[in-house]
Amino acid sequence: MDRKETxxxxxxxxxxxxxxxxxxxxxxxxxxxxxxxEKELIDKRAxxxxxxxxxxxxxxxxxxxxxxxxxAVSVGYRAKGKAGMLMASLGAVLxxxxxxxxxxxxxxxFRDNPVVERIFKGIRxxxxxxxxxxxxxxxxxxxxxxxxxxxxxxxxxxxGFLGVSPIWIILSGGLGGILWFLxxxxxxx
Amino acid sequence: xxxxxxxxxxxxxxxxxxxxxxxxxxxxxxxxxxxxxxEHEMVLxxxxxxxxxxxxxxxxSQVTPGPIGINMATYVGYTVTGNVWGSLLATLAVSLPSLVxxxxxxxxxxxxxxxxxxxxxxxxxxxxxxxxxGSAAILLMNAExxxxxxxxxxxxxxxxxxxVFKVHPILLIVLAGLTGLLVY
Numbered sequence: 001m002d003r004k005e006t007x008x009x010x011x012x013x014x015x016x017x018x019x020x021x022x023x024x025x026x027x028x029x030x031x032x033x034x035x036x037x038e039k040e041l042i043d044k045r046a047x048x049x050x051x052x053x054x055x056x057x058x059x060x061x062x063x064x065x066x067x068x069x070x071x072a073v074s075v076g077y078r079a080k081g082k083a084g085m086l087m088a089s090l091g092a093v094l095x096x097x098x099x100x101x102x103x104x105x106x107x108x109x110f111r112d113n114p115v116v117e118r119i120f121k122g123i124r125x126x127x128x129x130x131x132x133x134x135x136x137x138x139x140x141x142x143x144x145x146x147x148x149x150x151x152x153x154x155x156x157x158x159x160g161f162l163g164v165s166p167i168w169i170i171l172s173g174g175l176g177g178i179l180w181f182l183x184x185x186x187x188x189x
Numbered sequence: 190x191x192x193x194x195x196x197x198x199x200x201x202x203x204x205x206x207x208x209x210x211x212x213x214x215x216x217x218x219x220x221x222x223x224x225x226x227x228e229h230e231m232v233l234x235x236x237x238x239x240x241x242x243x244x245x246x247x248x249x250s251q252v253t254p255g256p257i258g259i260n261m262a263t264y265v266g267y268t269v270t271g272n273v274w275g276s277l278l279a280t281l282a283v284s285l286p287s288l289v290x291x292x293x294x295x296x297x298x299x300x301x302x303x304x305x306x307x308x309x310x311x312x313x314x315x316x317x318x319x320x321x322x323g324s325a326a327i328l329l330m331n332a333e334x335x336x337x338x339x340x341x342x343x344x345x346x347x348x349x350x351x352x353v354f355k356v357h358p359i360l361l362i363v364l365a366g367l368t369g370l371l372v373y
Contacts (some may be wrong), residue, residue, distance in 0.1 A: 027254050027359065059294055059301070062311045066258040067219040073291035085292060093284060096255020097263050101276055103249060103268035105306030111245075115370065122343060122369015123362055124244045124334040129347035130251070130358055131221050131328040135319065142315050155320025159225050160327025163233060166226040167215045169317055177313020178306060 010047055010079040012087045018045075019072050019091030026068075033068050037075075047079055068092055149175075199203035202278055205269060208235060209262050213350045216286070218318030220257050224325035232328075239247055240333040252356050300372055339372055 018040055026033045034057065048056075056078065060070035069089055072114045076088025081144060110116050151173070158164040205210065208230050214225040231237050238246070250260040259280055266279030294301050301307065335341060343365055350356040350364075 024254050027252065042321065043301055055302075056295070059298070060291065061219065062217075063287075063290050063294055064214050064216055065290055066223075066256045066283065068256040069259075069284050069287035070291045073287055077292060077295045077303035082292075085288070086257050087285065089288060090303070093255075093280060096253065096259045097276070097280055099260040100249075100260045100263040100345055101267060101273065103253070103342060104264045104276070107245075107249070108268060111242075117241035118373040119369050120241075120248070121340070121373050122247050122365045122367070123248045124241065124329075125340040125349040126361055126365030127244050127248045127251070127327045129344050130351055131224065131247075131322060131329065132240035133351035134221075135323055136224065136324075136352075138319050138322065140317050141352060142226065144316050144319060145280050148316055149205060151316040152320030155317050156327060158324075159229070159321060160324035163229070165229055166321055166324070167211070169321070170215050170217060170314055172315035173314040175238060177309045177311065180313065181305065181309035187243045 003107045010045070011083070012080055013082055015076055015079055016046070016082050016087040016091040019076070019096060021070070021091075023092045024095035031069065037071065041075065048075075052078075196206060201270060202275065204235065205266060205275060205279050206282045209266075209279045210285060212262075213258070213283040215288035216258060216283075216288075217314050218321065221322045222318040223258055223321075225321045225328060227258075228325065228328050231261075231265055235267060240329065240331050242268075244329055244334050252362055262361055343368060 018067055022033050022036055022040065026036055038050075038053065039054050042050055042053055056074045057071065060074055063070055069092060072088040073085050074093040076085040078084075080087070111120075139149075139152060155173075158169060159166050212223065212226055212230060216225055218352055228240075232240055232243050246261060246264050247257070249264075250257040253260065257262075262279040262283040263276045266276035267273070269275055337345070347361055347365060350361055351358070356364075
């Protein structure tokens with residue numbers, strides 16, 4: 001490896017509690033975690049320089065898996081090897097696991113309560129709106145143009161209306177990317 | 190008969206594990222992008238939870254801390270098996286791909302970063318994830334979530350508040366819940 005290795009002065013318990021804190025106080029998952037991680041790991045503890053963190057972040061976002069977990073795994077491994085990776089991911093998962101377990105145990109018996117039912121009847125359409133609203137902004141940041149617009153629209157139709165499994169579309173997306181790369185390469189030479 | 194019941198119970202745990210392993214592995218683009226996959230597997234294919242229950246879980250995930258994928262796995266694991274072990278198994282299964290894949294990436298970071306084939310595949314997946322979020326919205330536009338014209342009004346208002354005025358999701362869910370309490 002020719003990359004410069006920053007020596008990180010972290011203890012396993014530091015990793016665990018840092019990610020426990022991130023898991024307990026970030027609502028909305030991976031992306032919501034990013035500013036807090038920056039503050040905690042770079043500004044406060046100086047475990048990474050910003051450039052290295054951004055690189056890990058880019059990989060965590062493009063790789064498969066839950067983004068918050070991917071961040072915990074990569075940061076934990078860089079800081080303290082396999083043990084660090086396990087402690088950081090355990091810390092990241094534990095708060096939501098415990099909270100949702102409690103909700104699952106209680107909510108199943110509360111769901112038929114008329115007051116709860118009225119509240120959730122109001123919430124359900126808002127949730128759908130919440131998912132649909134950021135679509136245009138996301139399309140822009142994924143650099144979707146008029147030429148490539150057929151990909152997200154086709155995906156939405158196939159999965160949303162025709163019931164095709166997202167797995168097939170993801171696999172075709174990956175294959176399509178490789179094919180596109182091959183065609184571009186042939187055009188160049 | 191007892192044997193049959195035991196066999197059935199083991200099958201449920203096995204199915205839960207395999208399904209969440211799949212969800213973890215094919216989860217690209219995070220959060221909302223994985224919703225259509227979870228819904229396809231949990232609601233349409235296995236029929237472990239209903240559309241309404243799924244939507245309620247998205248709402249609960251939005252107002253509680255932690256990644257939505259973990260929240261969903263913990264919740265569905267519990268409701269399907271009725272105990273903590275189901276939660277634990279599903280959460281482990283959905284986390285496992287992150288552990289294995291990210292570990293390999295960080296270990297072989299140099300080789301990974303320079304691999305043109307892998308980055309070409311990721312470039313192709315990126316526009317797909319946008320479409321997957323769209324399909325999650327389409328899948329949720331059903332009679333269970335939109336029972337009357339009031340739900341359409343709530344949808345319209347929420348969409349505008351979120352898109353134009355960028356109201357925080359937690360505030361939006363609280364407002365919608367209060368509206369439901371008042372009008373129904």
